[in-house]
Amino acid sequence: MADVRVGVDVGGTNTDAVVMAGRRLLGWAKTPTTADVTGGILSGVREALARAETTPAAVRAVMIGTTHFTNAVVERRRLEPTAAVRLGLPATASVPPFADWPADLRDAIDGRGYLAHGGYEYDGREIAPLDEAELRDIARQIRRQGATALAICAVFSPIRADLEWRAAAILQEGLPDVRVSLSHEIGRLGLLERENACILNACLSGLAATTVTAIVAALHEMALDAAVYLSQNDGTLMSAEFARRYPVLTFASGPTNSMRGAAYLSGLRDAIVIDVGGTTADVGALVGGFPREASLAVEVGGVRTNFRMPDLLTLGLGGGSLVRPGVAGTPPTIGPDSVGYRLTDRAIVFGGHDLTATDVAVATGLAALGDPARLSPDQRALAPAAIAEVRRRLAEAIDQVKTSAAEVPVVLVGGGSILVDGALPGASTAIRPDHFEVANAIGAAIGQVSGEVDQVHSLDETSRDDLIARARDDAAARAVAAGADPDTVEVVDAEDVPLAYLPGSATRVHVKVVGALRAASGELQENLARSSPLATRNWSTDVGD
Amino acid sequence: MWEIDADVLESVSLGAGILGTGGGGNPYVAKIWARGELERGARFRILDPTEVPDDAWIVGSGGIGAPTVSVEKLRRGDEEYRALRVLEEHLGVRFDGVVPMEVGGGNSIRPLIAAAQAGIPTVDADGMGRAFPELQMVTFFIYGVPPCPAAIADDKGEEAVFTAAPSPQRLERLARVLVVEMGGTAGMAFAPMRGTDLKRTAIPRTLSVARDVGHAVRAARARNADPVEALLAATGGSLLLVGKIVDVERRTGGGFARGTLRLVGSGPYGGEMRIDFQNENLVAYADGAPIATVPDLICVVSTDAAEPITTELLRYGQRVAVVGIRCHPLLATPEALAVVGPGAFGYDVAYRPLDPGGPLPWTALA
Numbered sequence: 067m068a069d070v071r072v073g074v075d076v077g078g079t080n081t082d083a084v085v086m087a088g089r090r091l092l093g094w095a096k097t098p099t100t101a102d103v104t105g106g107i108l109s110g111v112r113e114a115l116a117r118a119e120t121t122p123a124a125v126r127a128v129m130i131g132t133t134h135f136t137n138a139v140v141e142r143r144r145l146e147p148t149a150a151v152r153l154g155l156p157a158t159a160s161v162p163p164f165a166d167w168p169a170d171l172r173d174a175i176d177g178r179g180y181l182a183h184g185g186y187e188y189d190g191r192e193i194a195p196l197d198e199a200e201l202r203d204i205a206r207q208i209r210r211q212g213a214t215a216l217a218i219c220a221v222f223s224p225i226r227a228d229l230e231w232r233a234a235a236i237l238q239e240g241l242p243d244v245r246v247s248l249s250h251e252i253g254r255l256g257l258l259e260r261e262n263a264c265i266l267n268a269c270l271s272g273l274a275a276t277t278v279t280a281i282v283a284a285l286h287e288m289a290l291d292a293a294v295y296l297s298q299n300d301g302t303l304m305s306a307e308f309a310r311r312y313p314v315l316t317f318a319s320g321p322t323n324s325m326r327g328a329a330y331l332s333g334l335r336d337a338i339v340i341d342v343g344g345t346t347a348d349v350g351a352l353v354g355g356f357p358r359e360a361s362l363a364v365e366v367g368g369v370r371t372n373f374r375m376p377d378l379l380t381l382g383l384g385g386g387s388l389v390r391p392g393v394a395g396t397p398p399t400i401g402p403d404s405v406g407y408r409l410t411d412r413a414i415v416f417g418g419h420d421l422t423a424t425d426v427a428v429a430t431g432l433a434a435l436g437d438p439a440r441l442s443p444d445q446r447a448l449a450p451a452a453i454a455e456v457r458r459r460l461a462e463a464i465d466q467v468k469t470s471a472a473e474v475p476v477v478l479v480g481g482g483s484i485l486v487d488g489a490l491p492g493a494s495t496a497i498r499p500d501h502f503e504v505a506n507a508i509g510a511a512i513g514q515v516s517g518e519v520d521q522v523h524s525l526d527e528t529s530r531d532d533l534i535a536r537a538r539d540d541a542a543a544r545a546v547a548a549g550a551d552p553d554t555v556e557v558v559d560a561e562d563v564p565l566a567y568l569p570g571s572a573t574r575v576h577v578k579v580v581g582a583l584r585a586a587s588g589e590l591q592e593n594l595a596r597s598s599p600l601a602t603r604n605w606s607t608d609v610g611d
Numbered sequence: 612m613w614e615i616d617a618d619v620l621e622s623v624s625l626g627a628g629i630l631g632t633g634g635g636g637n638p639y640v641a642k643i644w645a646r647g648e649l650e651r652g653a654r655f656r657i658l659d660p661t662e663v664p665d666d667a668w669i670v671g672s673g674g675i676g677a678p679t680v681s682v683e684k685l686r687r688g689d690e691e692y693r694a695l696r697v698l699e700e701h702l703g704v705r706f707d708g709v710v711p712m713e714v715g716g717g718n719s720i721r722p723l724i725a726a727a728q729a730g731i732p733t734v735d736a737d738g739m740g741r742a743f744p745e746l747q748m749v750t751f752f753i754y755g756v757p758p759c760p761a762a763i764a765d766d767k768g769e770e771a772v773f774t775a776a777p778s779p780q781r782l783e784r785l786a787r788v789l790v791v792e793m794g795g796t797a798g799m800a801f802a803p804m805r806g807t808d809l810k811r812t813a814i815p816r817t818l819s820v821a822r823d824v825g826h827a828v829r830a831a832r833a834r835n836a837d838p839v840e841a842l843l844a845a846t847g848g849s850l851l852l853v854g855k856i857v858d859v860e861r862r863t864g865g866g867f868a869r870g871t872l873r874l875v876g877s878g879p880y881g882g883e884m885r886i887d888f889q890n891e892n893l894v895a896y897a898d899g900a901p902i903a904t905v906p907d908l909i910c911v912v913s914t915d916a917a918e919p920i921t922t923e924l925l926r927y928g929q930r931v932a933v934v935g936i937r938c939h940p941l942l943a944t945p946e947a948l949a950v951v952g953p954g955a956f957g958y959d960v961a962y963r964p965l966d967p968g969g970p971l972p973w974t975a976l977a
Contacts, residue, residue, distance in 0.1 A: 154685070155687075156766050156768070157685060157687050157767075158684065158686070158687070158766075160647075160686040160688035161643050161644045162647075165643050165647060166643050185684070187794040187795065188677075188683070188684070188795050189794075191794070193766070193767070193794065221683060221685075222683055222684065255679070255682070256682050256683065257682065258640065258643075466930065467928060468927075468928060522679070
């Protein structure tokens with residue numbers, strides 16, 4: 067077995083693990099998520115390996131997608147006291163760091179902002195030189211504050227990063243034990259949003275160090291000598307070492323993995339993906355095998371950021387959603403409340419007393435689960451209208467998400483996707499591929515490596531083609547540095563937008579490339595190009611997400 | 612005299628986003644800045660134009676530059692204020708009030724801050740009654756206030772006074788070139804004028820309009836009523852189409868975000884519509900014929916929240932309502948149409964005023 071990799075998705079309820087050899091799925095497992103994350107990963111991986119009849123020693127790489135760090139921010143738990151240093155004076159003083167943060171989150175991290183001279187203009191000129199004495203004084207204040215994490219953000223650092231590095235070196239002399247996050251590694255243009263993301267990253271750095279170290283140690287203890295990677299929000303991988311420093315990049319990796327897994331399982335690179343869980347359905351667009359990214363600001367835990375997030379429409383509609391009759395001739399309602407992970411004891415067909423979407427799926431013959439005889443005649447009579455309502459809402463979501471008026475193929479994944487079958491309006495076809503219930507773990511397993519640049523240049527001295535070519539080369543170099551095989555690197559996104567209201571033809575160039583992991587390049591590319599249906603069919607009753 | 616507090620600020624910035632007709636940039640950063648100023652004790656006092664004495668000195672205020680830069684290199688915080696002071700020194704007068712350049716995007720908010728820093732009120736009026744891309748399009752210049760003197764100031768303490776320019780168009784060009792050297796954003800003070808000229812040339816009570824439109828939409832959202840209905844009622848606007856964006860075609864050039872938007876849905880002009888934009892929405896067509904043109908306001912808002920969508924964020928699949936609002940009469944005169952009519956933006960189309968859908972929000976100073 068040349069290239070065995072294990073994909074893991076750590077969700078709020080379940081931890082899914084898959085074992086894959088090239089394009090073949092050898093085995094999979096669904097186990098409960100544990101509070102320490104590591105326990106659930108270990109039992110999932112162990113069980114999946116056993117079903118795959120594979121020894122831990124054969125595994126070359128483990129890829130993990132987790133919502134652990136997002137949840138820590140949302141719950142305001144286990145966060146570090148954090149200082150933010152912005153390099154931008156004399157500009158930017160009008161809106162200091164933490165300006166629009168929820169008070170409880172700022173208090174939870176004892177967040178304090180400091181302004182220092184530095185930063186760049188849009189064309190790369192310095193706004194002001196770095197002031198070393200000023201930075202040493204700030205380091206002394208931060209030491210008194212007791213912060214253990216530090217976020218550094220310079221104006222226009224996505225264009226030139228060197229000031230952030232130099233400031234980090236100076237500040238670290240006075241703060242040797244503080245973990246440092248640099249904004250240019252995390253976000254794109256948009257100072258407040260990038261700074262916010264960098265601060266979120268900094269306040270997670272302690273938790274990330276502990277968690278990632280524990281996961282890697284536990285996997286190695288299991289006699290797995292594999293390289294460990296974590297999924298990023300754009301569906302590509304980062305090394306465990308990088309993830310220890312940049313946990314914020316794992317935000318939203320769950321939905322991304324599920325869409326990438328759907329692309330892989332269906333063999334489609336352009337499609338609409340509907341991931342139906344226990345409580346919600348995420349609807350998103352695959353473009354060239356990757357999720358389309360949101361262009362608007364994304365809030366995480368009440369903080370405005372500009373992450374590379376998949377552009378998803380989330381409906382309160384899942385396998386555990388409660389179904390109620392309509393009033394005065396209106397259709398039945400489905401959700402938004404749900405029995406969630408308690409489906410297997412609260413749904414009617416499983417012996418409970420709540421009419422759920424899964425019950426009406428059973429009543430209409432879409433799924434064969436539990437004991438259909440438990441459904442009353444009234445409940446059976448309601449079922450067709452309820453399923454029609456599910457289809458209507460999904461069709462509306464498809465129409466909103468798709469990128470052109472033409473009909474598009476739809477891929478259904480997730481345990482709750484048993485609610486729909488056959489054609490949906492606006493869809494050319496609707497496919498529910500084999501292993502749809504572990505699409506997210508498969509998405510983690512097939513992760514690639516990316517490189518990205520987002521810069522502003524003048525077209526006065528260079529042609530547009532040269533500019534894009536140079537940005538492409540820079541992005542490719544970044545991908546290779548992150549572990550990509552240079553021969554497999556391809557452009558997945560390239561756009562140039564002229565800066566409005568400015569003469570001098572300044573243009574913002576954004577290029578993103580991806581490539582296969584160096585260790586396993588050939589097969590991965592082949593998989594993406596033409597993935598075929600997998601061998602075994604395995605239905606699951608689990609619709610918890 | 613009335614005041615803008617933190618709650619009214621939310622309404623004004625939402626209303627100004629809607630009146631921005633797709634342009635003017637995102638007011639988010641300016642709003643957060645203004646909120647911080649209020650927390651630090653600033654007071655945004657608003658003076659009705661009728662309260663401005665005829666011999667008072669009023670100055671136009673706003674930012675000039677690229678929105679892409681102003682969301683990255685945030686303001687130092689006194690650019691508009693220093694431009695105002697420099698112009699005072701040059702003229703040897705003290706200004707008694709500030710009037711915003713436009714009531715769209717961040718430039719509806721920044722003048723409030725400059726006025727508060729100078730300890731003077733902001734006049735409830737502006738120079739565009741919406742957003743436009745260039746300086747010569749303010750009504751002050753259209754109705755004869757001379758283009759100079761004007762002043763700009765940047766984040767590094769650099770300041771400049773323009774003492775002579777043959778036309779507002781030349782002032783716009785000269786200022787724009789200097790702004791590039793200043794790093795892409797600057798604060799500007801311009802069109803210093805007496806109270807008589809302000810009352811003659813400014814579009815009156817547009818901050819009130821922005822506030823009322825924002826209030827109406829926020830109130831509708833809060834009570835789960837239709838916010839687009841609320842927007843129509845507050846603006847006397849007519850609903851041109853409710854539907855979905857089916858195509859956004861973008862072209863580049865000339866420092867403008869140009870493009871064409873196609874929509875399908877339903878409305879009084881049929882089920883299909885096309886809108887041409889250059890930073891702002893300029894001309895809407897149905898069946899190949901123009902049904903609404905600049906300077907009338909063509910506002911594209913989300914159907915569920917009446918949230919304004921700036922032209923750079925338009926995208927396939929968005930559910931939108933297109934609302935047309937008849938512009939203030941000061942923008943519809945022959946001399947105004949020569950500068951802000953369809954022809955000024957390169958369209959071979961005559962301005963045809965929209966029928967109001969109800970009482971218009973604009974007032975006149977009789």
